[in-house]
Amino acid sequence: MKAHDGMYIDGAWRPAAGTDTIEVVNPVDEQVVGRVPAGTAQDVDAAVRAARAALPAWAATPPAERAARLAALRDVLGARKDEIAETVTAELGSPLAFSQAVHAGVPVLVAGSYAELAATHAFEQKVGNSVVHQEPVGVVGAITPWNYPLHQIVAKVAPALAAGCTIVLKPAEDTPLTAQLFAEAVAEAGVPAGVFNLVTGLGPVAGQALAEHPDVDLVSFTGSTAVGRRIGAAAGAAVKRVALELGGKSANVILPSADLAKAVNVGVANVMSNSGQTCSAWTRMLVHDSRYEEAVELAAAAAVKYGDRIGPVVNAKQQARVRSYIEKGVAEGARLVVGGPEAPRAQGYFVSPTVFADVEPGMTIAQEEIFGPVLSILRYQDEEDAVRIANGTVYGLAGAVWAGDEAEAVAFARRLDTGQVDINGGRFNPLAPFGGYKQSGVGRELGTHGLSEYLQTKSFQF
Numbered sequence: 291m292k293a294h295d296g297m298y299i300d301g302a303w304r305p306a307a308g309t310d311t312i313e314v315v316n317p318v319d320e321q322v323v324g325r326v327p328a329g330t331a332q333d334v335d336a337a338v339r340a341a342r343a344a345l346p347a348w349a350a351t352p353p354a355e356r357a358a359r360l361a362a363l364r365d366v367l368g369a370r371k372d373e374i375a376e377t378v379t380a381e382l383g384s385p386l387a388f389s390q391a392v393h394a395g396v397p398v399l400v401a402g403s404y405a406e407l408a409a410t411h412a413f414e415q416k417v418g419n420s421v422v423h424q425e426p427v428g429v430v431g432a433i434t435p436w437n438y439p440l441h442q443i444v445a446k447v448a449p450a451l452a453a454g455c456t457i458v459l460k461p462a463e464d465t466p467l468t469a470q471l472f473a474e475a476v477a478e479a480g481v482p483a484g485v486f487n488l489v490t491g492l493g494p495v496a497g498q499a500l501a502e503h504p505d506v507d508l509v510s511f512t513g514s515t516a517v518g519r520r521i522g523a524a525a526g527a528a529v530k531r532v533a534l535e536l537g538g539k540s541a542n543v544i545l546p547s548a549d550l551a552k553a554v555n556v557g558v559a560n561v562m563s564n565s566g567q568t569c570s571a572w573t574r575m576l577v578h579d580s581r582y583e584e585a586v587e588l589a590a591a592a593a594v595k596y597g598d599r600i601g602p603v604v605n606a607k608q609q610a611r612v613r614s615y616i617e618k619g620v621a622e623g624a625r626l627v628v629g630g631p632e633a634p635r636a637q638g639y640f641v642s643p644t645v646f647a648d649v650e651p652g653m654t655i656a657q658e659e660i661f662g663p664v665l666s667i668l669r670y671q672d673e674e675d676a677v678r679i680a681n682g683t684v685y686g687l688a689g690a691v692w693a694g695d696e697a698e699a700v701a702f703a704r705r706l707d708t709g710q711v712d713i714n715g716g717r718f719n720p721l722a723p724f725g726g727y728k729q730s731g732v733g734r735e736l737g738t739h740g741l742s743e744y745l746q747t748k749s750f751q752f
Contacts (some may be wrong), residue, residue, distance in 0.1 A: 293324035297333050297490065298473040300340035301483025307332035312463050312490065317383035317602040317639045326466045329491030331499035334458065337487035338505050341429045341456035344484025349426045349454040356452055357408035362479035364401040371395065374471055378439060381465045383601040383639070384564065397444040399720045400736065407741055408452035419752050424745040426454035427531060428507030431500040435513045436462035436604050437567040443472050445735045446510045447486065453744035458487045460497050464604050466490040493517065507531065508744065515729050533733035533743045535725055537659040538687030541680035542572035545702065546580060547694030554585050556715050557690065558592035558665060562643050565600050566663035570688035570710070574656055575667045576676050582669045586627060586647045589667060593628045593643040602639040603662055609639040612662030619646050619655040624666070651679045659685070673702065681707045686727030
């Protein structure tokens with residue numbers, strides 16, 4: 291695993307404008323595994339200028355050729371899956387098996403889906419006496435998080451490439467090595483110089499410079515709602531388009547007719563996966579009063595099984611944040627069933643898998659995104675009560691509904707103020723739109739809806 295000491299701009303690795311660097315730390319043993327340049331506004335400007343210069347030719351490239359480059363990118367990512375998984379494990383701390391299956395595996399599916407969409411999407415269609423034409427929005431500033439470092443990159447870059455946009459990527463400072471591997475894959479796939487550019491750096495410096503750059507036409511950001519608000523405000527001042535995938539506090543609603551054991555076990559696995567660092571995790575489990583204590587016992591047993599099987603959280607700051615939420619849950623009167631704030635290991639940024647019962651809807655741990663392996667179990671009395679609790683946060687990103695009858699689950703899901711709902715443990719679909727209601731964001735990723743974020747529309751009347 292070799293870190294590049296420059297930025298990938300205009301098809302080549304170029305020296306950074308400054309001399310500051312960022313240390314990449316393995317969350318398992320707290321050892322430095324690499325260093326990358328801390329980009330400046332000057333680096334961002336160079337990358338944006340390269341993207342702007344490459345835009346006319348790439349936008350004019352036939353969709354079939356763009357599809358071919360994406361197919362090549364899919365194949366390169368697939369061929370380098372082991373290297374990608376090892377890199378994600380080194381800088382995120384994810385267990386290797388999870389890195390192989392999810393962190394390295396899912397991006398191959400997503401890249402492939404956009405290779406197909408680029409080849410089949412109707413960029414023009416006849417509507418009455420008009421022809422409606424879709425064209426690339428322009429230069430995209432993509433700012434990605436650390437929790438799914440490659441998936442979040444591919445979910446932005448692949449549709450942007452399919453649309454004919456050019457891109458400047460600013461990845462999270464905790465996981466830049468994965469982004470550098472992606473830049474290598476882009477070059478190997480034959481994507482023309484300047485179409486994709488990478489600037490590593492800190493959010494308040496490189497990220498802000500990218501979001502505010504006057505030659506960036508769209509900012510696609512995934513991260514906290516607080517930062518999303520600032521990006522949205524800056525984009526609004528410039529009348530610039532944004533796509534914001536932000537926080538979540540998703541409800542896992544288990545109706546009385548559901549297979550309780552399956553619903554609880556899958557729900558706990560959902561929360562604990564990736565050490566709880568998933569914006570769409572079902573961190574609130576809603577159970578009918580008649581089955582509540584049984585569900586608590588099942589959840590406790592399921593969480594105990596994770597023990598040392600889950601990895602650490604990403605850094606010391608995140609570890610302290612998650613532990614503070616656990617302490618707040620205890621202080622506000624929730625019943626600590628499993629886990630707790632004490633670090634389970636002397637080394638590494640580990641947090642114990644934690645389950646709270648007797649959680650009231652207004653408690654902090656039921657309202658705020660914790661981003662760690664912490665589950666809150668809430669009690670409801672009837673369906674109206676469950677709907678009220680499930681919809682009772684500022685977020686609306688994802689969720690789940692379990693019932694003995696699928697139609698019953700779907701009927702309940704229709705009442706949820708959220709962008710995506712899994713029915714009885716529904717499987718991930720790379721073609722389904724992903725994104726939220728309320729303060730969970732603006733816009734959608736994945737599938738045709740994700741492609742549309744990077745297109746603008748004009749019509750010709752005849």
